[in-house]
Amino acid sequence: MYHVRAPLPATFYPSWIPGFPQNENRFDLIRITTDDGVDGWAAGPAMGREREAMGYLIAPYVIGEDPTDIPTMQQRLREMSYLGLRNWWVEPAFWDIKGKLANQSICELLGGTPRRIKLYASTGEVKRAEERIEEAEARYEEGFRCIKLRVHAFDEKEDIDQVVRTAKAIGDKMKIGVDANQAWRVAAIADAPRWDLARAKRFADVCADAGVAWLEEPLPMDEYDALAELAAYSTVPISGGEIHTGGLPELKMMIERRCYDIFQPDAVFTGGIAQTFEIAGLCRQHGLQYTPHTWTNGFGFAANLQLMAASGFADDKELEYPLDPPGWVPSARDAVLLRPFVHDRGELEFPTGPGLGFEIDRAALRRYGKRVFIMDKKRLVGFALRDRGFKAAREIDAHRRARRSGRPSA
Ligand SMILES: [Mg+2]
Incomplete structure (x- = not known):
C-alpha cells in the first residue's frame, strides 16, 4: 500500500x-x-x-x-x-x-463492448453567475456539450441567480446539470447550508423553468421518504447515490422506492465493480437511469469508466469528467497514471489496455507516493x-x- x-x-x-x-x-x-x-x-x-x-x-x-x-x-x-x-x-x-x-478490459469481462464515451465537465468550485458563464463557455470551446454546476449558498437567491443566468447564457447549446451536494453535508471547517424538502422543491421548480437536465443530491442521502417525494414531484430528474457504502442492498431499496430518477453509484464506495454493475442493471429493470459518480482520482475514474461502457447507458448519458482548472486538472487528478484520461472534444477514447486500462507511472509513484x-x-x-x-x-x-x-x- x-x-x-x-x-x-x-x-x-x-x-x-x-x-x-x-x-x-x-x-x-x-x-x-x-x-x-x-x-x-x-x-x-x-x-x-x-x-x-x-x-x-x-x-x-x-x-x-x-x-x-x-x-x-x-x-x-x-x-x-x-x-x-x-x-x-x-x-x-x-x-x-x-x-x-x-x-x-473489465467492460468486456462484464459482457460489454469498449466504446467512445460522452463526458460532462464536472466543475468543483462554487462560482457566481458571471464566472460560471465564462467557465461554461471555455468548456464549450473545448468541445463539451454538457456541464455540471455547483450551488452552495446559504441564501437560495444566489443559487437561483447562478443557475438561471448560466442557463440563459449557454442553455441553448449545452446540457446543464446542477449539484447541491446535500447528500453528505460537511461542515467541519466552514459552515455548510442545509436544505429541506421545501427548499429542494422550490429549487427543482427553478431548474425546471431554466431547462436544467438534472438536479443532483438536493437532500441528505438517507432521507429516503423525502427523496422519493421530491423525485415524484419534480419534473427535472433528481439524481444521487454516489457514496452509499451499503452497496447493492441499500441502493436496491432506494431504486425500488424510486428515491432518484438517475442513480450515480461510485464503485469505489458502493460495493465495488461487481455490486455496482448489478445496481446499473436494476436501474434498467426499473426504468431508471444510471451514470456513475467518478470524482475521486484517476483510479476511481478508470473503474467507473469501465462500468459505464458495460452498462448500456452510455448512448443516453454522459459520464462525469472531473475538471476545474487551474487546480483540478487531468494530470493531477490522474497522478501516477502513465497516460492521464485526457478528453478529446468532450469525449473519451476508451483505453486500450486490459483490466482497468491504465499503466502506472513508476517515476511519479516514487515521487509522490510513500510505501x-x-x-x-x-x-x-x-x-x-x-x-x-x-x-x-x-x-x-x-x-x-x-x-x-x-x-x-x-
Ligand atoms: Mg455529486
Whole structure:
C-alpha cells in the first residue's frame, strides 16, 4: 500500500468541503500481486494517513486467495466490513488482475463492448453567475456539450441567480446539470447550508423553468421518504447515490422506492465493480437511469469508466469528467497514471489496455507516493506468529490449508 500526495498546480476549493483549501490529490493506493507477478491496482481517496494500518486488516483476508474469484473477494471484503471498516475501494484491483490475465478490459469481462464515451465537465468550485458563464463557455470551446454546476449558498437567491443566468447564457447549446451536494453535508471547517424538502422543491421548480437536465443530491442521502417525494414531484430528474457504502442492498431499496430518477453509484464506495454493475442493471429493470459518480482520482475514474461502457447507458448519458482548472486538472487528478484520461472534444477514447486500462507511472509513484505497508505469504507467517502467538497461528494455518485443499478441518 502507498499513500500518495500529488500536488495540484493551484489551490482548489471543493464546494463539498466549504472552507477547505485543497493543495493535493491525496489517496491510498493498493497494489495486489499474484504469484505469477500480475499486478492489480486500486485507490481510495484519503484525507490524511487514516488508512496506513489498514493493510493489517486487508492482507490476512486476501493473501493466498484466488483474486479472479470475485464472489469470494467480495465475501472477504464484506467480512472486513463487519466491524465498521469498509474497503470496497480495493475491489477494482481484483478485476484489474482478472482482466490482465484474460487480456480483456473489465467492460468486456462484464459482457460489454469498449466504446467512445460522452463526458460532462464536472466543475468543483462554487462560482457566481458571471464566472460560471465564462467557465461554461471555455468548456464549450473545448468541445463539451454538457456541464455540471455547483450551488452552495446559504441564501437560495444566489443559487437561483447562478443557475438561471448560466442557463440563459449557454442553455441553448449545452446540457446543464446542477449539484447541491446535500447528500453528505460537511461542515467541519466552514459552515455548510442545509436544505429541506421545501427548499429542494422550490429549487427543482427553478431548474425546471431554466431547462436544467438534472438536479443532483438536493437532500441528505438517507432521507429516503423525502427523496422519493421530491423525485415524484419534480419534473427535472433528481439524481444521487454516489457514496452509499451499503452497496447493492441499500441502493436496491432506494431504486425500488424510486428515491432518484438517475442513480450515480461510485464503485469505489458502493460495493465495488461487481455490486455496482448489478445496481446499473436494476436501474434498467426499473426504468431508471444510471451514470456513475467518478470524482475521486484517476483510479476511481478508470473503474467507473469501465462500468459505464458495460452498462448500456452510455448512448443516453454522459459520464462525469472531473475538471476545474487551474487546480483540478487531468494530470493531477490522474497522478501516477502513465497516460492521464485526457478528453478529446468532450469525449473519451476508451483505453486500450486490459483490466482497468491504465499503466502506472513508476517515476511519479516514487515521487509522490510513500510505501506504507507490505505483506506477502512469508511475511504473513512472521506477522501471525508475532501477533497471535505460535499455537493460534498454527491452528489458523491448518484450517486455511485444509480448506484450500478441500479437506474438512476439525
Ligand atoms: Mg455529486
